[in-house]
Amino acid sequence: MTTVSSAGQWGSPTASRKALLIHGLNSSSHTFHRVASALAAKGYLVVAPNLLGHALRKPGVDFQVQTLADDLLPYFQAAEYDIVIGHSMGALVVLSLLKYLPKTKPTSVVLIDSSMELTAEQIVDGRVMFSSDVRNNPTAEDYMALNPLWTREDAIWRVLGTHIGRPTNSDDHLDGNVPWSFSHLIADKPAAAALTILVADPSKLECVAKFKDVRTVIIANASHWIQYEFPEVIVEEALRYIKEQDNRQ
Numbered sequence: 001m002t003t004v005s006s007a008g009q010w011g012s013p014t015a016s017r018k019a020l021l022i023h024g025l026n027s028s029s030h031t032f033h034r035v036a037s038a039l040a041a042k043g044y045l046v047v048a049p050n051l052l053g054h055a056l057r058k059p060g061v062d063f064q065v066q067t068l069a070d071d072l073l074p075y076f077q078a079a080e081y082d083i084v085i086g087h088s089m090g091a092l093v094v095l096s097l098l099k100y101l102p103k104t105k106p107t108s109v110v111l112i113d114s115s116m117e118l119t120a121e122q123i124v125d126g127r128v129m130f131s132s133d134v135r136n137n138p139t140a141e142d143y144m145a146l147n148p149l150w151t152r153e154d155a156i157w158r159v160l161g162t163h164i165g166r167p168t169n170s171d172d173h174l175d176g177n178v179p180w181s182f183s184h185l186i187a188d189k190p191a192a193a194a195l196t197i198l199v200a201d202p203s204k205l206e207c208v209a210k211f212k213d214v215r216t217v218i219i220a221n222a223s224h225w226i227q228y229e230f231p232e233v234i235v236e237e238a239l240r241y242i243k244e245q246d247n248r249q
Contacts, residue, residue: 006057007049008032011040019238020081021048022072024088024114025130026169027161028055031087033153034231039083042239049075051093053172054165063176065089069096076100083238087112087227089173095185098193107193108241110234113200113224117207118180130170133162149229158225183207186214194241198226198234 008029019039021032029048036046051068053059060067072093075081080102086094091114101107118126138146140155147155166172174180186208189195196215199205200222208214217237222229 006055007047008036009048010036010046011044013045015040015043015045017044017082017242018079019044019046019083019085020075021046022084022086022090022093023048023051023054023161024086024090025173026054026133026165027087027090028157028164030157031161031225032085032227033157034151035085035227035234038231038235039238042235044083047075051090053169054161056164059166059172063172065092065173065177065182066096069093072097073100080105081107082242083108083110085110085112085234085238086114088114088224090114092116092182095182095188098185098188098190101190101193103190104192106241106245107190108238109189109193109195110238111195111197112226112234113198113204113222114182115180115204116183123174123178123180127171127174130174133158134167134170147223147225147228150225151228154225154228158228183211186211189213196237196240198237200224200226 021036023029023031029050032048036048039046049072050057052071060071084094084107091111094109094111140152140159143155143158144150144152186195196217197208198217198219200219202218205216219226219230219233227234
């Protein structure tokens with residue numbers, strides 16, 4: 001019997017196609033509620049696990065991204081996924097799982113606004129940025145005022161993601177992954193998988209320029225939270241490779 005961690009689920013358990021969505025730091029599975037609902041409406045069973053140390057889950061033996069990824073291996077033992085999506089640190093978890101994807105089954109992999117490489121100075125800046133929500137304790141109304149494209153449900157899930165996680169999560173994960181370097185993991189992508197990277201900040205693409213088989217898309221007028229602001233773009237990009245494979249059959 002395969003044991004899996006806590007997760008959100010959308011769609012029919014009998015759906016023939018499956019998607020796995022992995023949230024980021026100080027968040028939860030429901031950060032993907034709009035993306036997941038859209039994929040479920042298109043006939044997918046969507047599963048979104050809660051990472052270790054998030055959504056009331058205890059942390060792992062350490063705070064390395066690979067430890068977060070290893071905790072999700074039962075999902076890959078239990079099923080094969082047509083679509084795998086990760087946001088922010090969750091995208092780094094996806095990169096750490098690329099080596100476990102099927103070698104021949106087409107898989108659409110989408111990474112959302114992730115910082116794959118950070119200098120020591122950027123980590124210091126990130127520590128301040130990532131922990132600000134924990135310190136300032138913004139309300140749903142605060143998030144909606146700052147982010148006019150967010151729905152109230154988006155803002156509520158953002159608040160809950162922070163409150164039901166560990167208050168030291170951001171510092172622990174930044175300290176636990178030094179040096180912060182993950183772009184080399186792109187080389188683990190199986191030939192049958194397609195990788196798309198969506199960013200709001202174009203500078204995040206500099207480290208992937210050497211990889212020729214990666215599709216990159218800059219989302220104009222987006223913040224780090226593309227899944228709240230432009231969920232339809234994420235769904236469109238995730239389905240692009242699936243449709244291409246269907247058309248070849």
